[in-house]
Amino acid sequence: MKEIVVISGKGGTGKTSVTVSLAFVSSEKTVLADCDVDASDLPLILKPETVSQEDFYSSELAVIDYGKCTDCGKCFGICKFNAIEKKDGKYYINSLNCEGCGYCSHVCPSEAISMVKQKDGVLRVSDTRLGKRLFHAELGPGAENSGKLVAKVKNTAKKYARENGSDYVLVDGSPGIGCPVISSLSGADLVILVTETTLSGFHDLKRVVELVKKFRIRMGCVINKADINSEVCADIKEFIGSEGIELMSEINYTEDFPGAISSGLSPAEYSPELKREFESVWNKTMKLTGDK
Amino acid sequence: MKIAIASGKGGTGKTFVATNLASYISEHESTSLTDLDVEEPNSALFIKGDRIFSEEKFKVIPEWDRSDCTLCGKCQDVCNFHAVLKVKNGIMVFPELCHSCYACSELCPYSSLPMKPVRIGTLNHYRKGKLDFIEAKLDIGEEQAVPLISQAGDYVNYHLKNNISVCDCPPGTACPAIESVKDADLVLLVAEPTAYGFHDFTLMVKAMTGLKKKIAVIINKSGIGNDDTLIFCEKNSIPVIAKIPHYRKLAVCYSKGELVYDRFGFMNSEMEKIYSYIKESAE
Amino acid sequence: MKIAFTTKGKGWDSEIDPRFGRTEFIFIFDEDNGETESIDNSGVSEHAHGAGPMTAQIITEKNVQVLITGNGPGGNAERVISSAGIKTFAGAGGMTAKQAYDAYKKNKLKQI
Numbered sequence: 185m186k187e188i189v190v191i192s193g194k195g196g197t198g199k200t201s202v203t204v205s206l207a208f209v210s211s212e213k214t215v216l217a218d219c220d221v222d223a224s225d226l227p228l229i230l231k232p233e234t235v236s237q238e239d240f241y242s243s244e245l246a247v248i249d250y251g252k253c254t255d256c257g258k259c260f261g262i263c264k265f266n267a268i269e270k271k272d273g274k275y276y277i278n279s280l281n282c283e284g285c286g287y288c289s290h291v292c293p294s295e296a297i298s299m300v301k302q303k304d305g306v307l308r309v310s311d312t313r314l315g316k317r318l319f320h321a322e323l324g325p326g327a328e329n330s331g332k333l334v335a336k337v338k339n340t341a342k343k344y345a346r347e348n349g350s351d352y353v354l355v356d357g358s359p360g361i362g363c364p365v366i367s368s369l370s371g372a373d374l375v376i377l378v379t380e381t382t383l384s385g386f387h388d389l390k391r392v393v394e395l396v397k398k399f400r401i402r403m404g405c406v407i408n409k410a411d412i413n414s415e416v417c418a419d420i421k422e423f424i425g426s427e428g429i430e431l432m433s434e435i436n437y438t439e440d441f442p443g444a445i446s447s448g449l450s451p452a453e454y455s456p457e458l459k460r461e462f463e464s465v466w467n468k469t470m471k472l473t474g475d476k
Numbered sequence: 477m478k479i480a481i482a483s484g485k486g487g488t489g490k491t492f493v494a495t496n497l498a499s500y501i502s503e504h505e506s507t508s509l510t511d512l513d514v515e516e517p518n519s520a521l522f523i524k525g526d527r528i529f530s531e532e533k534f535k536v537i538p539e540w541d542r543s544d545c546t547l548c549g550k551c552q553d554v555c556n557f558h559a560v561l562k563v564k565n566g567i568m569v570f571p572e573l574c575h576s577c578y579a580c581s582e583l584c585p586y587s588s589l590p591m592k593p594v595r596i597g598t599l600n601h602y603r604k605g606k607l608d609f610i611e612a613k614l615d616i617g618e619e620q621a622v623p624l625i626s627q628a629g630d631y632v633n634y635h636l637k638n639n640i641s642v643c644d645c646p647p648g649t650a651c652p653a654i655e656s657v658k659d660a661d662l663v664l665l666v667a668e669p670t671a672y673g674f675h676d677f678t679l680m681v682k683a684m685t686g687l688k689k690k691i692a693v694i695i696n697k698s699g700i701g702n703d704d705t706l707i708f709c710e711k712n713s714i715p716v717i718a719k720i721p722h723y724r725k726l727a728v729c730y731s732k733g734e735l736v737y738d739r740f741g742f743m744n745s746e747m748e749k750i751y752s753y754i755k756e757s758a759e
Numbered sequence: 760m761k762i763a764f765t766t767k768g769k770g771w772d773s774e775i776d777p778r779f780g781r782t783e784f785i786f787i788f789d790e791d792n793g794e795t796e797s798i799d800n801s802g803v804s805e806h807a808h809g810a811g812p813m814t815a816q817i818i819t820e821k822n823v824q825v826l827i828t829g830n831g832p833g834g835n836a837e838r839v840i841s842s843a844g845i846k847t848f849a850g851a852g853g854m855t856a857k858q859a860y861d862a863y864k865k866n867k868l869k870q871i
Contacts, residue, residue, distance in 0.1 A: 194486065195485065197487065229671075280687075286579065382731035383521045384521060387516075412731045413731035445671045445701070448671065
């Protein structure tokens with residue numbers, strides 16, 4: 185069973201459109217995971233029907249039990265996040281500022297402060313119109329994103345894939361270079377980088393390649409909107425060549441991408457030409473993850 | 477007046493709007509532009525000014541001092557982020573996991589974990605005419621964006637006295653985005669009227685409303701999708717103050733790092749509409 | 760020598776888990792007395808952050824000298840592992856623990 189993770193560094197390069205197109209052309213038993221939990225978009229095209237769901241608890245917030253509180257103010261004295269406010273001699277937690285460190289709970293002489301786990305989001309398992317199962321999650325606004333939630337989505341997907349003899353787990357990764365991306369990457373057999381021919385896109389591509397290199401995972405690249413800037417396109421090709429990254433596809437800007445999305449379809453379903461292109465990318469994916 | 481340029485989805489055009497808007501306004505009055513998308517800051521590709529200040533940015537984390545340590549393990553017990561670990565021959569601190577709460581340092585009975593500064597990124601201050609441009613960039617491998625976003629915000633508050641401050645925010649609705657809009661008087665959401673864009677846009681509206689922020693909407697790549705965004709804004713009484721058309725030439729200029737507000741008449745008008753709205757809101 | 764494997768299940772036939780920090784199980788084999796032990800690591804995965812160092816702490820407390828895994832531990836976990844003098848061998852992804860052990864003995868795994 186092979187794990188393929190699609191990431192981009194920069195947002196808006198077409199990562200989700202590429203992932204959903206690959207989902208369409210991929211082998212029948214492919215399992216899908218949407219790890220872009222901050223703004224999960226695969227469901228918009230895949231029209232999932234929930235099979236099961238689970239609340240996700242991660243961050244903690246301090247809560248004062250006023251039955252025990254003696255207004256000593258020790259908590260106020262040590263909080264580094266301005267999360268404890270003093271008003272008329274009494275103390276209150278500002279939950280927006282509370283970092284969940286628990287320092288106050290350790291120093292309170294009356295043990296009046298407890299750390300309570302917060303529901304940060306929901307994990308879902310769904311059936312999709314492609315006949316492939318989707319594992320995804322939604323994070324509440326302002327909630328702390330984390331490797332944990334991403335890992336949970338992936339683990340549940342992988343467990344199911346194993347139990348059902350699926351060959352592939354296809355993951356829509358998180359944007360950026362922080363903790364959630366790192367969690368998206370860990371355990372991957374292949375990372376597909378989706379980039380665009382803009383200075384911003386190239387700049388962010390370099391940053392994300394540096395990150396993936398630390399994990400020694402094989403990389404492939406899809407250059408989307410390739411014809412917007414031929415100079416940047418050439419620079420990107422030179423860069424990926426020098427890094428030993430396989431160029432998997434070069435797709436010129438086409439209205440078929442937004443057209444497909446507006447119609448609720450993946451670009452591969454919308455355009456026969458794109459279907460052929462993505463089938464070729466999928467073949468390369470199978471080759472790159474095959475036996476070494 | 478502090479303006480945050482934000483969005484739910486990445487790639488809607490925040491940097492495009494922020495750089496062009498700030499440059500446009502700076503032709504009329506003193507303005508600052510701060511790039512708070514510290515994981516992937518791109519505004520510097522578009523604003524070419526003179527660098528007038530640069531500094532490394534730090535956060536403080538505990539550093540083990542073995543002299544009086546008895547390996548009691550209290551530090552590991554009080555750390556809620558698993559950033560401090562007692563191993564066979566000492567105490568290990570994991571800088572990227574540390575939230576700088578000081579608990580281990582201040583609760584250690586033997587003062588064996590003094591707090592020391594560690595670099596997390598850089599802050600650069602550029603000037604071009606009446607525009608002050610601040611870029612904060614997170615070092616690769618550094619996991620937490622929030623401490624740097626917060627420090628960049630502090631820098632602007634303490635050192636800059638511009639009339640109008642524009643912030644290019646990170647995408648999404650998680651901690652970094654929330655931190656970047658904290659001080660804003662007005663949040664301008666850049667919406668891309670496609671299915672993904674609309675979905676993420678509604679999440680962002682919910683988040684901003686939850687924070688009791690004043691919001692207005694700029695529709696970018698207008699014409700690429702459908703009217704769901706417009707209908708939603710109308711239904712929820714959210715002002716749509718500008719519409720930038722889906723025009724390939726704009727993308728080409730963007731791809732080269734070029735500003736467009738003074739190259740296309742329609743761009744100039746849209747910037748003017750946004751500027752007027754900002755001035756009205758200030759009263 | 761005591762050897763730890765990151766595995767997806769219990770015992771010699773289970774597949775190597777390519778991840779370290781959030782590996783499902785830790786399988787330990789003591790070459791000196793032939794004893795084996797499977798530790799359920801799912802508790803570590805429950806934590807939002809710091810999975811790598813925590814898993815590393817578990818193997819150091821078991822006095823393991825060699826670690827066999829798939830992709831290799833991340834930076835934080837590596838710090839804990841090297842501080843205990845444990846040698847790490849990667850590249851066992853896709854193998855069973857038994858196959859990985861054989862590969863290790865034949866010097867076919869990459870020491871990192």
